[in-house]
Amino acid sequence: MGLPSTATLVVILVTLPLATATVLFASGRQPRTLILAAALLLACAALALGVNVQLEGISVHPIGGWTAPLGIHWQVTPSGTVMLVVTALVGLAGAVYGTGYFLHRAGPEGRMARVFMPLWLFAWGGLNALFVAADLFNLYVALEVMTLASVALVALSARRLALQAAMRYLLAGLFGSMIYLLGVALLYGQYGVLDLDALAAVMDPQDPGSRAGAVALTVGLLAKAAIFPLHFWLPGAHGRAEPPVSAMLSGLVVAAAFYLLLRLWFGPLAGLLNFGVGAMLGTLGAGALLWGGVLALLQRRLKMMVAYSTVSQFGFAMLVFPLATAANRDAVVAGGTLLLANHALAKAALFLAAGTLVRASASDRIGNLVGFSGRARWAWLAVILASAALIGVPPTLGFSAKWLLLQAAIAEGAWVWLGVMLGGTLLTFAYLGRLLERALLDPAPEPTRPPLLTLALLLPALLLALLACVLGLWALDDDMPTQWIPGS
């Protein structure tokens, strides 16, 4: 029996989450088996798509049979497929965790359980649409679907601080999309095309109009990806949201905006990526690594620390731009994509485990967390594995990604960026080490009546963290990632 065709799988991946979410919203009921079946089906579809892409390579699917320039098409690229698969894994894990986490909430908090799953699926569908979209305007629409669902997810937590964080996130997100749309308008006015490949063919790097467009697109996406100094909205939104929400936002939504930056700068805007632009983007990354890392080190609340860690880790990803040259383009893009995949799995695991630990300890202060005992052990194990992946201990996926970038830096003799990378890794080690040290050597006493930690609260985080570690073995061979995820 063969796998379904790529075209069928793409249609499933984009329409199934949106359709299921709409039905759930309209019916107002949350049949758990249906939700989990839909999530499982989506995960299987993404994995099957991954297999197909390995066999067939890049494929293009005109929607409704209309071809470019009039029609709109979806494009399945290797790096997009990596993101689709990672999204499916995190999406499934979050759905399972969410059904466990919101299970026994009654009263006003019961509302959370009712709207969590539809919003989760809306965000999932927006992400999938973004990873297969191939023209500037569809990317804008997918970004908006994703952002609106994310804002609503943050606002699920009815606490005032969370609502304020959601509002700030919405304003920052809308500002980002407006600037992005301005870039789309400038480029369309210049060239009259929206399709990424068609734009790459006609792009003139010397033209001031295309430069202005590129700047607008980039600034808009930097705001959405929370790249320093436009990161101000992220820690509050991610730190104060409910744990499964933080997992998706930190792991996937930010990564999607960054993925789009990669897609544009190594696609239509590649001609504009010179030494100066690379150095500027890299400097922003270095600032993010430092600022996010130091603030993560200073946080007293567990989830705020993990949120600042996201700011810092995306600084790492920004180093892709100064390191890229014509010769190592494939390796650097593969490294960047693997970095996003590793961060998505590890950070989602970390947030899910953090939610479990906070529930077990009835406090989110790092000093009050329960120790390595009872069922909380499994959550701590997930934290340890996810930390290893974020730091980049071999053989995790984080190691493979950082290794690809390190090799590029060494080959070019880019010692400044090499130093930034090592410094960032040390900072990551410092704040995650501080967390583990506080908890394992100086734990708080167990609460007298510890809440029941069900499998749904423990397994998803553990499996995601394990995947981040084990997938590194697959990518350990230097040539593998470059062959499997060629830059395009």
Added chain:
Amino acid sequence: MSLPPGTLFLLAAALLFAIGAHGLVTCRHLLRKVLALNVATTGVFLLLVTLGRSGTAVDPVPHAMVLTGIVVALSTTAVALGLIVRLQRQRP
């Protein structure tokens, strides 16, 4: 002195964008911030439509984009207003 066609619209688009961006930064009230964002977005829409008509024939693609953009702007404004209402109700 005759200006090239569309100059007036381009200037108006720039002006709208500038007013909106200014409002977004300076206004303290959330409702005003949302309105400012809408004004700035209108500037971007005007730019898109103007660029669509500068050729010999009218290009329909920017119109389709603006139409979609208006729907998106409407939805985002609705979400923003909903959030503001909930924030107000929570005010101690």
